[in-house]
Amino acid sequence: MAYKWDFGLILSYANFWAKGLGITLAYSVGTVLGGLIIGVICGMLLLYKRKWLTLPIHFYVELFRCTPLLVQIVWFYYALPIVLSVELPAWLAAGLGLTLYMGAFATEIFRGGIISIDKGQWQAARALGMTNGEMMRHIILPQAIKRMVPPFVNQSIIQLKNTSLLYVVAVPDLMYTGSIVVSDTFRPLEVYTSVAAMYFAILYPLTLWAKRMEAKVDQ
């Protein structure tokens, strides 16, 4: 192949890359935390077996799990402003979509963790005279959280990858930065290879860490 690789050109955009990387990480952390809060609240509410409460939550979860994230982000950016008749800036629309998406998965992870606890634990706690709150805090949650951590970390890793969809609404994350650099340098091979390498450099160690944690929980 006669192609001459030139990564030097890419490095000259270092500041640009740093900013893009920062935005990718900020969206990852922010939407994961937001999703965690939604997941804990919705997951808890699902434990109250009241139809008027669980039905809307199930609807929310399934709606966001069964539609593509790309469609959600585009919908929040282009369609929601029409519904609300308020202009939503791209960064907010995209952030909202990503957070609600993560929240739907976090809800299922939280609920799954709680109901995975053996029913003997619930009856033993109740038989001792614990209230529901005492049982949750001292018996169920300490065991359930351990089981929730691995799937939650895995979902967070997926979420970091998902932030690349910010590209479609022109939020200058790592991926979007790449496209700018390409249009500037006409070097798609080096640029997109670098983009992939940067995602990999962050995600691979995280994946290893998640695996180790999973093994620890299994013990």
Added chain:
Amino acid sequence: MTNSGAADENGANGADVMVRVEGLRKSYGTVEAVRGVSLDVHRGQVVVVIGPSGCGKSTFLRCVNLLETPSAGTLRVGDRTIDFSAPPSDKGHAMPRGRDLARFRARIGMVFQQFDLFPHMTALGNVMSGPMIVKKMREAEAEAIARNLLAKVGLANFTARFPRELSGGQQQRVAIARAMAMEPELMLFDEVTSALDPELVGEVLDVMKELALEGTTMIVVTHEMAFARDVADHVVVMDLGQVVEQGAAADVLLQPKNARTASFLARFHSTIGDRKA
């Protein structure tokens, strides 16, 4: 320990009746697991409930501490009476809820077939959990109680072990200590030796026997006929959700009047002779 004969005849005298169950029913959908059970348990009495699998004896036991909500009947434990047959408008009908329900259960200890120890706590932590979480007792005080009880069940050297590091028999003894730490007025035992290897059954029964000798009021659901013979003041035989026979242990176990009791016991008579409980 209460004299068994006297206890039977004193049924009408409510003074020392710890538990009074009248016409208790429990149904799941169209299936009725408990069909009108009435029973008195006197203070210090050991009542053993026997019967074939699926006869409703465990469901009955779980109704006594309201792990199951009875469908009908009345239940009195100590000074608290709950009438499940009363119309909903009646105040006494209400199944206790929230903190009230928790307080009701706190006075009754229960030990389960599968031990159900809390796996994230040590043996000591398990026994301390009731006093600390429910009674809000200070840690030092709860620890003293827990160490005492673990020593009593022969596990003084195992306080720092986690449940997974203990044998089934040891786990069940921790579970008994955990229930006793709440200083319950009544102890319920739900087939507590059924999940144990045969060689571990004895150590658990010994602990229960000791509790009985100390005057603990107990309702014991079991298949251990030798235990029933040696420890029970009163034996209740259940079949198809009903009490088919009850009375002093010796009478019921050795001279059953009911045909179903007789056929059920026939399978166990060799066991009674064999095992020294």
